[in-house]
Amino acid sequence: MIQPQLKLKLVMGEQHTLLGPGKIALLNAIVAEHSLSKAAKSIGMSYRRAWLLIQELNDSLREPVLVTQTGGQAGGGSVLTPMAFELIALYDTLTQEAEAATEHTRNRLASMIKTD
Amino acid sequence: MIQPQLKLKLVMGEQHTLLGPGKIALLNAIVAEHSLSKAAKSIGMSYRRAWLLIQELNDSLREPVLVTQTGGQAGGGSVLTPMAFELIALYDTLTQEAEAATEHTRNRLASMIKTD
Numbered sequence: 264m265i266q267p268q269l270k271l272k273l274v275m276g277e278q279h280t281l282l283g284p285g286k287i288a289l290l291n292a293i294v295a296e297h298s299l300s301k302a303a304k305s306i307g308m309s310y311r312r313a314w315l316l317i318q319e320l321n322d323s324l325r326e327p328v329l330v331t332q333t334g335g336q337a338g339g340g341s342v343l344t345p346m347a348f349e350l351i352a353l354y355d356t357l358t359q360e361a362e363a364a365t366e367h368t369r370n371r372l373a374s375m376i377k378t379d
Numbered sequence: 380m381i382q383p384q385l386k387l388k389l390v391m392g393e394q395h396t397l398l399g400p401g402k403i404a405l406l407n408a409i410v411a412e413h414s415l416s417k418a419a420k421s422i423g424m425s426y427r428r429a430w431l432l433i434q435e436l437n438d439s440l441r442e443p444v445l446v447t448q449t450g451g452q453a454g455g456g457s458v459l460t461p462m463a464f465e466l467i468a469l470y471d472t473l474t475q476e477a478e479a480a481t482e483h484t485r486n487r488l489a490s491m492i493k494t495d
Contacts, residue, residue, distance in 0.1 A: 269388070271386070273383040273384070281492070324491055350491070357385075360484060361481055376440060
């Protein structure tokens, strides 16, 4: 019996998605790639969409998640802010809390799934 | 401070979405409209997509969620099965469990949102 896994989306009102698997995958890819364009490419997302998701986060939150540095020793590039790391950690916590709380009900759902 | 609400998706592996807000909205619309085409229209979903979502559910689950009746007193039409109602109830339970377990963390997220 394979247990279905949870993917969480956080919405404000019915229309506006504040946070979901796409934005979190993008932030994690930026951690790995240190560049918005490389991060987008690494997860098969268009640069345009990646840029829009970052703009949405920057517009929604008290502090931006990504800032662009020019020059300096590293030659500039996109740098995640503490807000971004807080957001990634918070989404992990939300997922763990929700998965733990729904363990039994997800097992019930698993028992409804065709196995052949 | 507005608290972000949770939308849950249940996935099998990384690719296959078993259940999410779209399928649940469609099932609830069929409860209200007693017809797949009217239900799709009522939630702004194409008939083709509605039909595909129902097929996905019927293919995934031990019993179908929707059966087509022909003739009879009611003149036929699409009828939800007990499996469909079980699925709607189970998704409500999952949502309630996940929302209760993440209350505090969602409040932390709310405090990160711009208020102006």
